[in-house]
Amino acid sequence: MNTTSRIYLDNAATTPLDPEVLDAMLPYLKDHFGNPSSIYSYGREAKMGIEKARKQVAQLVGCTPNEIVFTSGGTESINTAIYTSVNYLNCNHIITTKIEHHATLHSVQYCEQKEHIKVSYLHLNELGQINYDELETLLKLPNTKTLVCLMHANNEIGNLLKIKKVSELVQAYNAYFLCDTVQTIGHYPIQFTDHLVDFAICAPHKFHGPKGVGFLLVNNRVNFPAFIQGGAQERNHRGGTENVYGIVGLAKALEKALNNYESYSAHVLELKTYCYQELKQNFEFLHFNGTLFENNLYTLLNFSVPDEHKAELLIYNLDMNQICISSGSACSSGSSIGSHVIAEIKPSYKGHHFRISFSHLNTKSEIDSLITTLKKFI
Amino acid sequence: MYLCEINLYMLQKPIYLDNNATTPMDPRVLETIIPYFTQQFGNAASRNHPFGWEAEKAVENAREQVANLIGADPKEIIFTSGATEGDNLCIKGVFEMYAQKGNHIITCTTEHKAVLDTCRHIEKIGGAVTYLEVNKEGLINLEELKAAITPKTILIAIMYANNEIGVIQPIKEISTLAKERGVLFFTDGTQAVGKVPVNVINDGIDLMAFTAHKMYGPKGIGAIYVRRKNPRVKVTAQIDGGGHERGMRSGTLNVPGIVGFGKACELCQQDMQADTIRISAMRDTLEKGLLKLEESYVNGSTQHRLPHVCNISFKYVEGEGLMMGFNKDIALSSGSACTSASLEPSYVLKALGLGDDLAHSSLRFGLGRFTTNEQIEFTINAITETVTKLREMSPLWEMFKEGINIDDIEWAHH
Numbered sequence: 059m060n061t062t063s064r065i066y067l068d069n070a071a072t073t074p075l076d077p078e079v080l081d082a083m084l085p086y087l088k089d090h091f092g093n094p095s096s097i098y099s100y101g102r103e104a105k106m107g108i109e110k111a112r113k114q115v116a117q118l119v120g121c122t123p124n125e126i127v128f129t130s131g132g133t134e135s136i137n138t139a140i141y142t143s144v145n146y147l148n149c150n151h152i153i154t155t156k157i158e159h160h161a162t163l164h165s166v167q168y169c170e171q172k173e174h175i176k177v178s179y180l181h182l183n184e185l186g187q188i189n190y191d192e193l194e195t196l197l198k199l200p201n202t203k204t205l206v207c208l209m210h211a212n213n214e215i216g217n218l219l220k221i222k223k224v225s226e227l228v229q230a231y232n233a234y235f236l237c238d239t240v241q242t243i244g245h246y247p248i249q250f251t252d253h254l255v256d257f258a259i260c261a262p263h264k265f266h267g268p269k270g271v272g273f274l275l276v277n278n279r280v281n282f283p284a285f286i287q288g289g290a291q292e293r294n295h296r297g298g299t300e301n302v303y304g305i306v307g308l309a310k311a312l313e314k315a316l317n318n319y320e321s322y323s324a325h326v327l328e329l330k331t332y333c334y335q336e337l338k339q340n341f342e343f344l345h346f347n348g349t350l351f352e353n354n355l356y357t358l359l360n361f362s363v364p365d366e367h368k369a370e371l372l373i374y375n376l377d378m379n380q381i382c383i384s385s386g387s388a389c390s391s392g393s394s395i396g397s398h399v400i401a402e403i404k405p406s407y408k409g410h411h412f413r414i415s416f417s418h419l420n421t422k423s424e425i426d427s428l429i430t431t432l433k434k435f436i
Numbered sequence: 437m438y439l440c441e442i443n444l445y446m447l448q449k450p451i452y453l454d455n456n457a458t459t460p461m462d463p464r465v466l467e468t469i470i471p472y473f474t475q476q477f478g479n480a481a482s483r484n485h486p487f488g489w490e491a492e493k494a495v496e497n498a499r500e501q502v503a504n505l506i507g508a509d510p511k512e513i514i515f516t517s518g519a520t521e522g523d524n525l526c527i528k529g530v531f532e533m534y535a536q537k538g539n540h541i542i543t544c545t546t547e548h549k550a551v552l553d554t555c556r557h558i559e560k561i562g563g564a565v566t567y568l569e570v571n572k573e574g575l576i577n578l579e580e581l582k583a584a585i586t587p588k589t590i591l592i593a594i595m596y597a598n599n600e601i602g603v604i605q606p607i608k609e610i611s612t613l614a615k616e617r618g619v620l621f622f623t624d625g626t627q628a629v630g631k632v633p634v635n636v637i638n639d640g641i642d643l644m645a646f647t648a649h650k651m652y653g654p655k656g657i658g659a660i661y662v663r664r665k666n667p668r669v670k671v672t673a674q675i676d677g678g679g680h681e682r683g684m685r686s687g688t689l690n691v692p693g694i695v696g697f698g699k700a701c702e703l704c705q706q707d708m709q710a711d712t713i714r715i716s717a718m719r720d721t722l723e724k725g726l727l728k729l730e731e732s733y734v735n736g737s738t739q740h741r742l743p744h745v746c747n748i749s750f751k752y753v754e755g756e757g758l759m760m761g762f763n764k765d766i767a768l769s770s771g772s773a774c775t776s777a778s779l780e781p782s783y784v785l786k787a788l789g790l791g792d793d794l795a796h797s798s799l800r801f802g803l804g805r806f807t808t809n810e811q812i813e814f815t816i817n818a819i820t821e822t823v824t825k826l827r828e829m830s831p832l833w834e835m836f837k838e839g840i841n842i843d844d845i846e847w848a849h850h
Contacts, residue, residue: 066487072479072688080473087466087654093458098759098767099450101457130517130656133677133687161677161686168676263688268473270517270656270690287557288520288550297550298520299458299649301656301693373484382485 064380065424069264070213070241070358070415071384075307076266082310083268086303094300095291104302111309115273118316119258120249127274127295128305132240132261133161135274138285138296139236139257140165143205144173146282147234151176151202153193157186157214157399159238162207176202185349186217186403193224197231204231209238210248210258214399214413215348216355218242225254234280240264244315245323245357256280260308266417267311271304322418327356329416329425334359336429341436343367347400347411358415362400362407367436369410375435381428384413450767451811455650455804456599456627456745457769461696462652462805468699469654472692480689481680491691498698505701506625506644507635508661514681515694518658519626522645523550525685526622526660529671530591530643531558534620538588542619544568544576545787547595551624555593564588572789573737574603578613585617592621596628596644600784600800601736602745604628611640620669625661626650630704631712631742636661642669648693652805653700657693660684707805715803716743718812722801723748725816729823731836735785735798744803749785749794752833753826758799761822766815769800 086107092100094108116123129135143149152166156179169175178196180188197204206228211218221237228235236257242248243258244265250258258275262268288297315322337344347360363369373385385396400411452460472494480495482488503510516522527541543555545567555565566584568576576594592614597604607623614621622643628634630651636644647658663669677686723746726732731751750758755770781795827833832842
């Protein structure tokens with residue numbers, strides 16, 4: 059299939075691997091194939107690749123190398139953090155929202171049902187924003203050890219959390235803070251200093267790194283045993299032979315994303331702004347979801363098309379025209395329920411919801427093609 | 437431009453003889469993976485566009501390749517990040533799912549740490565675990581297994597083949613017994629799948645964990661087999677999220693990894709017979725060559741053993757010193773990679789009844805698809821030389837040669 063003529067605007071689901079990242083990975087896919095736990099040269103080379111990556115990642119995100127635990131990706135990292143909080147940090151109360159990623163929601167629901175953990179869902183306004191006062195009120199609940207699970211940026215509507223503010227509240231009330239940073243690490247130069255969070259998450263396939271690898275950032279004050287047991291890898295925090303080339307690729311992708319942050323983000327924001335203006339100008343009836351440009355990801359746009367505009371076939375028509383966008387997050391795989399995020403903030407809205415997500419590889423002329431094609435169908 | 441050359445692995449040093457720890461990726465596997473990094477990069481869960489569909493198609497194709505290798509239905513394959521996660525998922529998942537039925541698990545002392553550590557965890561959360569001993573061949577006793585089963589037993593977890601000595605357990609007999617007593621049978625197939633004809637139907641396996649990087653595929657990807665009929669087996673997910681992999685394992689699929697795993701399985705199926713003939717001949721040559729040294733012993737059964745593995749103890753020689761003698765030229769391990777940084781003698785060899793001296797003087801040889809006759813010849817010479825030299829310097833060896841039975845000496849403790 060010819061892939062070059064296609065327009066890929068679903069970068070919040072996953073991104074193509076950067077060829078430079080692939081080049082960094084190749085030696086570890088070929089010659090440096092050893093098991094990092096082996097003590098001879100093949101093993102040591104692999105181990106060095108991992109530790110170099112860990113140091114580099116720590117420098118880039120402003121933490122110490124021993125705070126980085128490499129995992130198989132975002133979902134495992136979130137599960138590890140929630141499991142750890144409930145089983146080893148004695149958290150008996152979780153504060154979250156109903157628009158978190160399913161990795162968080164389903165883990166939290168599990169804790170609620172099986173471990174009888176009290177769960178408080180923060181109310182959201184029609185833009186999908188939380189109320190920080192409500193968060194503080196809930197943090198004051200007596201006889202509780204609380205874990206706050208809030209995503210730094212929503213993967214569907216892009217709303218950004220005031221992470222510093224939450225961090226201060228969490229510290230003031232001696233709670234724990236798991237911040238799902240899957241959509242922001244690699245897209246913002248976040249520095250995890252001053253005990254910003256207890257847990258943060260990275261999935262490099264969201265910023266032109268490899269799939270099947272990620273990390274869990276765990277603040278030094280949190281001591282925890284392995285979630286996946288067997289072997290002393292990751293200083294006993296995560297058993298299993300390390301995905302060496304994946305880890306090397308992760309570090310390279312993060313380095314490149316952050317070194318080019320200014321130019322990438324300026325370009326992507328320009329695309330988002332342009333796309334928004336064009337959509338608004340051409341289709342007055344569209345409704346944009348989330349906070350849009352105020353405290354929002356520069357990488358995505360989410361809008362709804364009312365039912366009367368026959369949007370149900372839009373995705374397929376776009377696809378016929380080689381344009382890839384999403385009607386929700388990729389992770390509600392196989393479900394026909396549509397977006398749980400929009401359903402939560404706009405329960406009575408009758409229409410279809412779409413997410414366009416950009417990368418630095420997209421161009422203005424691709425946006426023009428999108429608009430031209432949309433005009434044909436709505 | 438990404439083509440690897442097989443001759444990269446010929447008499448280039450160090451010679452790699454630790455294929456139980458990990459294997460180099462087969463260049464044919466790497467070639468298959470590359471397009472999925474940069475071109476067909478979609479998220480397999482993206483239902484709205486062809487990038488997603490292509491990724492999903494590739495995953496389903498790989499699932500079929502993996503299933504074919506072990507005689508399973510593709511629906512019975514759940515992808516994980518590797519065998520350790522797979523071991524965790526099978527054991528914890530069964531423990532949770534079948535909690536109504538019981539809380540007892542039977543395993544054995546020579547299992548991989550991924551199984552043993554998970555069992556220790558099960559004990560901490562209210563489970564009961566029986567650890568069967570093995571005989572000096574490394575095999576469990578079926579009568580003991582039978583006697584260990586109680587009405588509360590929900591799972592028998594016995595590995596297919598051991599990672600240190602390559603010994604293959606009596607899988608069919610275990611599964612028959614398990615079936616008779618209505619207990620599920622899980623096997624860690626990490627070292628066996630792709631090397632010997634593992635077949636979940638013939639072998640009567642209910643659950644199995646295995647991984648790509650032990651069969652010339654990429655790291656960071658593995659799978660579990662979960663039987664869907666006679667009986668239909670279920671495991672509780674240990675990683676929750678988007679409901680990928682039939683709800684048993686969430687998380688964005690590692691598409692390139694999965695594609696590589698599939699290809700690796702296909703190659704193993706296609707090449708297994710020829711590989712086995714060639715590799716086991718080299719293994720036998722190596723073993724025969726090294727057993728010419730006095731006081732050298734093969735550890736574990738030679739009859740029930742993987743064709744590419746041998747584990748030998750060289751009495752009166754200290755293993756670490758032995759390794760230092762040639763580790764610039766030959767990459768080998770004295771135990772499993774997962775514990776090789778520690779100086780403790782192998783718990784597997786101790787379980788066979790070896791004393792510290794023999795356990796400390798062992799080497800594990802794991803031959804592979806890219807091992808050559810020249811490498812084996814070099815290895816026999818290098819190890820023979822090193823052992824001989826070290827023994828010449830050893831007072832214990834001298835005493836042994838003078839006919840003093842060292843085991844009878846009472847040493848003064850300092």
